[in-house]
Amino acid sequence: MTDIRQDMIEPLYQAVQQTRPLLRHITGAVEAGLDETGLTVGLRAILEGLLLTGEASLPELTARLQLKRQFVHKMLGEGQEKSLVEALPHPRRKNGHHYRLSPQGRNLIEEIRARELRAMATFAQGFSSREIAAFIRVQAALNGFFRDMAGR
Amino acid sequence: MTDIRQDMIEPLYQAVQQTRPLLRHITGAVEAGLDETGLTVGLRAILEGLLLTGEASLPELTARLQLKRQFVHKMLGEGQEKSLVEALPHPRRKNGHHYRLSPQGRNLIEEIRARELRAMATFAQGFSSREIAAFIRVQAALNGFFRDMAGR
Secondary structure, X not given: OOOOOHHHHHHHXXXXXXXHHHHHHHHHHHHHHHOOOOOOHHHHXXXXXXXXXXXXXXXXXXXXXXXXXXXXXXXXXXXHHOOOEEEEEOOOOOOOEEEEEOHHHHHHHHXXXXXXXXXXXXXXXXXXXXXXXHHHHHHHHHHHHHHHHHHO | OOOOOHHHHHHHHHHHHOHHHHHHHHHHHHHHHHOOOOOOXXXXXXXXXXXXXXXXXXXXXHHHHOOOHHHHHHHHHHHHHOOOEEEEEOOOOOOOEEEEEOHHHHHHHHHHHHHHHHHHHHHHOOOXXXXXXXXXXXXXXXXXXXXXXXXX
């Protein structure tokens, strides 16, 4: 697969440079969608992390979400205040905690994700499966390519 | 084009969620590439902005780059210190300035971009033109989709 035309390199380069505005728009869209839930984007990310991990300690959740430990700690506190997150004694460590979703928290984040997935389905109607698959594949490769370049 | 398969929606959703790590890796890669130039990612963006606009006032450059005015101002100062940016009297306003690249600044940012474009060309060899085109098209559409959702 080396039929890549030289005149596609510059448009690809420009597309890569659109990653920053794209992230800003995604964040804005997620925020807009949370309006009626009272959640922030940060707390939404924590609930999603707990949904996908099941149960996690603060360091585990921090590593998984690649966020700052202090921020995750703060968000877990907010989640507990809103009765969306439950803290359990850590199974192996005396002073540690494990965190998990409350039933209410689980319902909320599942609803939010279902709504977001419906938006994705609407979006995807404008494209063929082949195009969506190509997007996913190229994007994943870009992620690895730049991670390697950044790693030195 | 509505042959989109339902089982592609979840992978697309996950790919969209990879935008944040992708931006982090891109920034890291750009930083790594700047090592020998003495530039920061911020100053690189300013030089690129001036390359693409030709000549610009602080508000024009701020709007184009969608960065904070104070940050752009600071970077323009650094650029002048390094003799990469020149300040000219504003053609229409008494106390305003216009900024442009010095010949040295132009050479530097052109070299940086040429190197980055070569890296993109290397990356793109793993894909067909059709795949790269699909990536560009879907990514641009995602950008508009989320911008509209965010705008309310």
